[in-house]
Amino acid sequence: MTARAASTAAGPYRLLVGGAWVEGGAGSYPVVNPATEETVARAPEASVSDAEQAAAAAREAFPAWSATAPEHRGRLLQAAADELRKRGEDLLGLVMAETGATVAVGSQLQVPQAVSRFEYYARRATRNLDIALPPSAMPATPLAPGGLIGALAARQPVGVVACISPYNFPLVNMAGKVAPALATGNAVIMKPAPQDPLAVIELAGIMDDVGFPPGVVNVVTGAGPDVGAALVGSRDVDMISFTGSTAVGVRIYEAGARTMKRLLLELGGKGACLVFDDADLDAAVTALVSVWAFHSGQICTAPTRAILHRPVYDQLVERLAATAPKLKVGPPTDPATVIGPVISAAQRERVERYVELGREEGAEVVAGGTRPHGPGLEKGFYVAPSLLAGCTSSMTPVKEEIFGPVIAALPFDTEEEAVQIANGSDFGLYDYVFSRDTARAYRVARQLRSGNVGINTAQRNHEAPFGGFKLSGVGRDGGEFGLHAYTELQSIVWPG
Numbered sequence: 001m002t003a004r005a006a007s008t009a010a011g012p013y014r015l016l017v018g019g020a021w022v023e024g025g026a027g028s029y030p031v032v033n034p035a036t037e038e039t040v041a042r043a044p045e046a047s048v049s050d051a052e053q054a055a056a057a058a059r060e061a062f063p064a065w066s067a068t069a070p071e072h073r074g075r076l077l078q079a080a081a082d083e084l085r086k087r088g089e090d091l092l093g094l095v096m097a098e099t100g101a102t103v104a105v106g107s108q109l110q111v112p113q114a115v116s117r118f119e120y121y122a123r124r125a126t127r128n129l130d131i132a133l134p135p136s137a138m139p140a141t142p143l144a145p146g147g148l149i150g151a152l153a154a155r156q157p158v159g160v161v162a163c164i165s166p167y168n169f170p171l172v173n174m175a176g177k178v179a180p181a182l183a184t185g186n187a188v189i190m191k192p193a194p195q196d197p198l199a200v201i202e203l204a205g206i207m208d209d210v211g212f213p214p215g216v217v218n219v220v221t222g223a224g225p226d227v228g229a230a231l232v233g234s235r236d237v238d239m240i241s242f243t244g245s246t247a248v249g250v251r252i253y254e255a256g257a258r259t260m261k262r263l264l265l266e267l268g269g270k271g272a273c274l275v276f277d278d279a280d281l282d283a284a285v286t287a288l289v290s291v292w293a294f295h296s297g298q299i300c301t302a303p304t305r306a307i308l309h310r311p312v313y314d315q316l317v318e319r320l321a322a323t324a325p326k327l328k329v330g331p332p333t334d335p336a337t338v339i340g341p342v343i344s345a346a347q348r349e350r351v352e353r354y355v356e357l358g359r360e361e362g363a364e365v366v367a368g369g370t371r372p373h374g375p376g377l378e379k380g381f382y383v384a385p386s387l388l389a390g391c392t393s394s395m396t397p398v399k400e401e402i403f404g405p406v407i408a409a410l411p412f413d414t415e416e417e418a419v420q421i422a423n424g425s426d427f428g429l430y431d432y433v434f435s436r437d438t439a440r441a442y443r444v445a446r447q448l449r450s451g452n453v454g455i456n457t458a459q460r461n462h463e464a465p466f467g468g469f470k471l472s473g474v475g476r477d478g479g480e481f482g483l484h485a486y487t488e489l490q491s492i493v494w495p496g
Contacts, residue, residue: 019214
């Protein structure tokens with residue numbers, strides 16, 4: 001059975017386990033379009049046994065795959081990138097239907113970035129990551145005679161990696177996990193988020209079609225937690241690469257300890273955006289508006305805490321409040337839409353509850369706060385862009401990740417106070433500093449307990465290591481660091 005026959009919108013979606021396309025052992029479940037509330041397709045509901053079989057298949061495939069020439073691994077990754085590009089339009093429609101991504105977000109990021117990540121690691125599959133160490137003169141010991149001892153710090157693949165991706169960017173995030181993992185010789189099991197697994201199944205089909213050996217790439221899906229828990233607990237799985245909520249990340253950390261799993265955990269964020277009175281306010285507003293305009297705030301790097309210097313606080317709040325109603329909330333397929341739906345009814349209710357909590361705790365809701373209505377919004381999980389002003393650090397919407405189009409604004413008077421407010425969060429993924437005094441901006445950035453800090457920009461550098469401090473995660477990936485993330489250091493020594 002070919003991948004195209006096994007998993008297309010025209011036919012049933014299946015799991016890929018050890019090179020075979022199989023039905024979910026626990027049946028199937030509906031994948032719902034968050035814009036229309038209609039079923040896109042039914043996804044396979046894997047059983048625990050399916051997950052265990054996928055892990056066993058990856059374990060069996062790993063020795064031969066890790067011994068494969070890096071050039072061959074690179075060619076297969078490039079072939080996957082080429083096929084992804086050919087099928088870009090079809091996959092764009094599917095990803096938009098699954099995630100609710102707008103035309104702009106979908107066409108620029110959801111599929112093209114997945115292609116770019118496969119191409120990047122295809123080129124780097126042949127990169128020698130070993131580090132030659134200088135010889136060391138060692139005296140004789142009861143263990144061995146003395147002499148000049150040479151050494152090499154070698155990078156070895158971890159083994160079998162379970163890649164668990166989030167619902168906001170299912171294809172791109174999964175590509176960022178499996179491409180470096182495969183490039184460095186690991187076998188993988190893909191476990192996409194339950195809300196939108198279909199494009200990831202299609203990705204598995206593409207990788208099967210272009211010739212990845214049986215068992216090297218597997219995919220299991222499910223609506224509940226049992227499949228992911230089985231992978232975390234499996235002795236056939238050496239590493240968990242997870243992007244998602246801190247609450248789930250903590251459970252993975254705890255359960256993975258039993259088998260000493262290697263972990264790459266990219267978890268929640270509560271981005272602080274420090275805006276000083278000498279900042280380019282247009283640039284700062286543009287960055288803050290991204291909380292609303294970029295995938296409806298469903299992104300962990302969003303600058304959701306606007307920490308504003310008091311001399312410009314009122315002006316910035318007014319500008320943000322005036323901007324929010326101008327952003328079109330509507331169907332993702334409308335090119336004029338800026339803000340599409342959030343992923344589910346449960347997430348919409350969660351976001352709305354946080355806005356109401358802010359109101360109850362003393363914040364002023366100066367934008368949003370009510371469910372949007374109008375043509376095209378009769379169905380779908382839409383949330384109005386919301387701004388809470390007059391907030392304090394103790395308020396619930398300021399402390400907890402909302403993962404929706406909500407900004408909380410707080411004033412500060414001194415540089416020290418701004419840093420204190422920013423660091424007074426359990427999270428530390430991505431912060432921002434806006435000031436024309438670049439020396440001050442850099443000084444402040446170095447004081448922030450955050451894995452990433454943008455100075456006068458919300459743009460990313462994809463070569464920079466990505467990950468968080470505190471409850472925002474463990475480990476780093478991105479660029480060359482992605483290759484390091486999926487390898488273990490092995491020291492090899494010999495007499496000189």
